[in-house]
Amino acid sequence: MDKFAVDGSSAKVASSCMMSGAQILVESLRRENVDLMFGYPGGAVLPLYDALYQCGIRHVLTRHEQGAIHMAEGYARVTGRPGVVIATSGPGATNLVTGLADAMMDSLPIVAITGQVSTEVIGTDAFQETSIIGISTPITKHNYQVRHVDELSQVIRESFHIASTGRPGPVLIDIPKNVAVSLGRLDDGGPLSLPGYQPNLEPNLLQLKRIIEGLAEAERPLLLVGAGVLHAKAHRELLQFAEVYQLPVVSTLLGLGAFPGTHPQFLGMAGMHGSYAANQALYETDFLINIGSRFDDRLTGNVRHFAPNATIVHIDIDPAEIGKNIRTHIPVVADAKRALMGLLRMGQEVKDFAQWKERVYGNKREFPFWYVPEADIIKPQAVLQQLYKLTDGDAIVVTDVGQHQMWAAQFYTFQNPDCWVTSGGLGTMGFGLPAAIGAQFGKPDKTVLAVLGDAGFQMTLQELSVVVEAKLPIKMMIVNNGSLGMVRQWQELFYNERYSESLLVSQPDYVKLADAYGIPAYRVEKASELSRVLLAAVEEPGPVLVDCRVAALENVYPMIAPGKGLHEMVGVVPL
Amino acid sequence: MNRILSVLVNNRAGVLHRVTALFLRKGFNIQNITVGSTELENQSRMTIVLSETDEVTVEQVMKQLHKQIDVLKVSDLTEEPIVARELVLLQVNSPLNSRSTLITLIDPFRARILDVGRDTVMIEAVGKPEKVDALIALLRPYGILQLARTGVTALTRDSQTTQEIARLMRSNALNL
Ligand SMILES: Cc1ncc(C[n+]2csc(CCOP(=O)(O)OP(=O)(O)O)c2C)c(N)n1
Ligand SMILES: [Mg+2]
Numbered sequence A: 001m002d003k004f005a006v007d008g009s010s011a012k013v014a015s016s017c018m019m020s021g022a023q024i025l026v027e028s029l030r031r032e033n034v035d036l037m038f039g040y041p042g043g044a045v046l047p048l049y050d051a052l053y054q055c056g057i058r059h060v061l062t063r064h065e066q067g068a069i070h071m072a073e074g075y076a077r078v079t080g081r082p083g084v085v086i087a088t089s090g091p092g093a094t095n096l097v098t099g100l101a102d103a104m105m106d107s108l109p110i111v112a113i114t115g116q117v118s119t120e121v122i123g124t125d126a127f128q129e130t131s132i133i134g135i136s137t138p139i140t141k142h143n144y145q146v147r148h149v150d151e152l153s154q155v156i157r158e159s160f161h162i163a164s165t166g167r168p169g170p171v172l173i174d175i176p177k178n179v180a181v182s183l184g185r186l187d188d189g190g191p192l193s194l195p196g197y198q199p200n201l202e203p204n205l206l207q208l209k210r211i212i213e214g215l216a217e218a219e220r221p222l223l224l225v226g227a228g229v230l231h232a233k234a235h236r237e238l239l240q241f242a243e244v245y246q247l248p249v250v251s252t253l254l255g256l257g258a259f260p261g262t263h264p265q266f267l268g269m270a271g272m273h274g275s276y277a278a279n280q281a282l283y284e285t286d287f288l289i290n291i292g293s294r295f296d297d298r299l300t301g302n303v304r305h306f307a308p309n310a311t312i313v314h315i316d317i318d319p320a321e322i323g324k325n326i327r328t329h330i331p332v333v334a335d336a337k338r339a340l341m342g343l344l345r346m347g348q349e350v351k352d353f354a355q356w357k358e359r360v361y362g363n364k365r366e367f368p369f370w371y372v373p374e375a376d377i378i379k380p381q382a383v384l385q386q387l388y389k390l391t392d393g394d395a396i397v398v399t400d401v402g403q404h405q406m407w408a409a410q411f412y413t414f415q416n417p418d419c420w421v422t423s424g425g426l427g428t429m430g431f432g433l434p435a436a437i438g439a440q441f442g443k444p445d446k447t448v449l450a451v452l453g454d455a456g457f458q459m460t461l462q463e464l465s466v467v468v469e470a471k472l473p474i475k476m477m478i479v480n481n482g483s484l485g486m487v488r489q490w491q492e493l494f495y496n497e498r499y500s501e502s503l504l505v506s507q508p509d510y511v512k513l514a515d516a517y518g519i520p521a522y523r524v525e526k527a528s529e530l531s532r533v534l535l536a537a538v539e540e541p542g543p544v545l546v547d548c549r550v551a552a553l554e555n556v557y558p559m560i561a562p563g564k565g566l567h568e569m570v571g572v573v574p575l
Numbered sequence B: 001m002n003r004i005l006s007v008l009v010n011n012r013a014g015v016l017h018r019v020t021a022l023f024l025r026k027g028f029n030i031q032n033i034t035v036g037s038t039e040l041e042n043q044s045r046m047t048i049v050l051s052e053t054d055e056v057t058v059e060q061v062m063k064q065l066h067k068q069i070d071v072l073k074v075s076d077l078t079e080e081p082i083v084a085r086e087l088v089l090l091q092v093n094s095p096l097n098s099r100s101t102l103i104t105l106i107d108p109f110r111a112r113i114l115d116v117g118r119d120t121v122m123i124e125a126v127g128k129p130e131k132v133d134a135l136i137a138l139l140r141p142y143g144i145l146q147l148a149r150t151g152v153t154a155l156t157r158d159s160q161t162t163q164e165i166a167r168l169m170r171s172n173a174l175n176l
Helices: A002-006 A011-015 A021-031 A043-052 A065-079 A097-105 A132-139 A149-164 A177-181 A205-217 A227-231 A235-245 A276-284 A336-345 A354-366 A380-390 A403-411 A432-442 A454-469 A485-494 A510-517 A527-539 B015-026 B055-067 B096-109 B129-142 B165-171
Strands: A036-040 A058-061 A083-087 A110-116 A142-145 A170-176 A221-225 A249-251 A266-269 A287-291 A311-316 A330-333 A396-399 A448-453 A475-480 A521-524 A544-549 B003-010 B030-037 B043-050 B071-076 B082-093 B112-116 B120-127 B144-149 B153-156
Touching: A021 A043, A021 A149, A021 A177, A036 A065, A043 A083, A043 A110, A043 A170, A043 A177, A058 A454, A065 A083, A065 A097, A065 A110, A065 A432, A065 A454, A097 A110, A097 A132, A097 A170, A110 A149, A110 A177, A132 A142, A132 A170, A132 B015, A142 A149, A149 A170, A170 A177, A205 A287, A205 A311, A205 A330, A205 A336, A221 A235, A221 A276, A227 A235, A227 A336, A235 A336, A249 A276, A266 A276, A266 A354, A266 A403, A276 A354, A287 A336, A380 A403, A380 A448, A380 A475, A380 A527, A396 A403, A396 A432, A403 A448, A403 A475, A403 A485, A432 A448, A432 A454, A448 A454, A454 A475, A454 A510, A475 A527, A510 A521, A510 A544, A521 A527, A527 A544, B003 B015, B003 B055, B003 B153, B015 B030, B015 B043, B015 B055, B043 B055, B043 B153, B055 B071, B082 B129, B096 B120, B096 B129, B120 B129, B129 B144
Parallel strands: A036 A058, A036 A083, A083 A110, A110 A170, A142 A170, A221 A249, A221 A287, A249 A266, A287 A311, A311 A330, A396 A448, A448 A475, A475 A544, A521 A544
Antiparallel strands: B003 B043, B003 B071, B030 B043, B082 B120, B082 B144, B082 B153, B112 B120
8 A cells, every 4th residue: 555655656557556446546646747635534535535645645634625625726727737626525525516616617627526425325315425416517517426446547537638628627526435445457548538528729710811801801809808818828829919910908807917917908807897998999899809708797798788889709619608698700619829829820911900099098098997095094996006016916816706806806907827816707705715825835936915805704714724834925915894895885886775784793803813823914904004014914924914994885996787788887987 | 390409428327417407507498308228339319309499599508518528419400301209108088889989080190009998098109299299189088097208209311411510510600
């Protein structure tokens, strides 16, 4: 047993030997170059944990399985490698559900391993039995229940392949306890046969040609970039393409960083709380090239008013996204990088869209994101603005969900890819702290800022233990408005200020709380002290938490109200 | 008109669940679905009849099915030359004195009596769904005590190429 535990170097040696399912799992993880996993043990995974003991793969004991899977998501987002999670059967598995759904929505590569009761008692309501296969089917890219030990290593290989190729996503592997202890062999590592899974990477050249021709005729062209560009690592090609054709660029929430935020052609984030310039450009464009975004409703607003006069190009690796929400004239099913490379090879005359450029860049100049500073009250936007300055826009910013998330997207200008980790599709409160932990594990040398709401932080704050144990130098910023701010804002705007259950009546003392974990902490209440405290925090070598007491009733603007179109933004200029 | 999709899938535990879960999640309506073995041991064929007819929805259904890793091929048979059949079993009131009329009545449907009792008979018929509908309508006045339909299963005729998703993608909106 120890032979595999200590010397896992050679899968070749190992494949000739019989070993337990648990050892096969460990060998298979090594084959996939996994060096870190997040998890929580329990009865059904005791054999797996026994094999993991001192096996050389680092395991992070989280304080809740939801924390484990959000950590895996943060890790996956900044490294581009699959995040690996392990949980026991029953409650361990169900605690992964939110994270699976989140990873599915935001296309993050996750391999989740769950224990299961032994095959002979499956279906008997055995202790800690739950049908995680049934539960996770709609929220995973694929899932497997391994019924026989000899399938195990191939299933693991397929899982990593499926999770990390095509449109990435979570894959769950359910391993019954008796399978983990049965003896079997590793598979030969030969090519996988997945006839039902053949992601198409290469673009159709005729369609690319149509794009170039369309560009030559367009008068108001626009590039919309989504996270697909990041997944495909296509930011360089994107920059080149945008510059060659002199195209203005807008981004989705999740696409931030794919195109440099300070670039003169960048109009900012589009969508519900996007910039006026970006949304207006989407409304007015006559030729929209969407690369790697899925036309989410928070981006499009009322679809009737989305790019109503545009020829729409949609480049996406997932054919099912094309035509799903928005009618498409030129579809390209391909990897974003290859599509952009193909477009760049087609070199064509470059038009000067002088009038259009003047219009969009004029909007950009005239209608930036705004807030009204006040003498001594800290405005939440100022926190993000200061953090941006203090970190030269080069930190990894991880957020929770709510107003602070939108302010981070608006006021932290992302220069580089893979520096922005946020829960976009599912909008999962509680995501921030664990995702920041995962991001810091993935990028130990980067400054990681966790920008957290006071409410969301309290959903997963138990993971502070992991910050301490692993000595992760995360800078945690609680944007403390004493409320479920985003909910309160909607109640203010759409429910006659009836603040039903959105005000936090009592708050813990966050400085003491951090102290209880042994984490240095500051509280800042005055605008005049903000920059000093934030500087001290950012310069802290280890972890630090800052309780930023910000204006309680601040709202996120500008905004497209639900049901409204892109051209109907409110709060574009100071109210 | 209903849409008939033929879906080849891996013959594995849970595949039917994946497909029905997909329909539930996406809010697509299925009129009926049949699953059974095929000429290949490791594959099953699902025949799905959709009441949805608008193009966008049908296209989404097909693409979403195609995204499933256990789905090997999705074909829309609606416009194709096919043979589509369904089996129905009916238990009908049939007093002895009028039973011979009933038998003449069902004869054009090539229906058969499978089981006879003192007051009832069990009838079996195979045919296109419309024919099965007609037979049921005809027998309703006699009093149908029990009825079971299998749902449609279908194959394309001869070697006619079907309008499979790959070709659809090449010819119009879905260029791969
Ligand atoms: C798990 C979960 N529950 C509920 C919501 C709905 N929700 C969205 S934002 C929000 C308020 C978040 O409050 P806080 O974390 O303090 O952030 P703020 O908006 O105040 O910046 C709520 C309750 C959610 N997104 N996720
Ligand atoms: Mg709050």
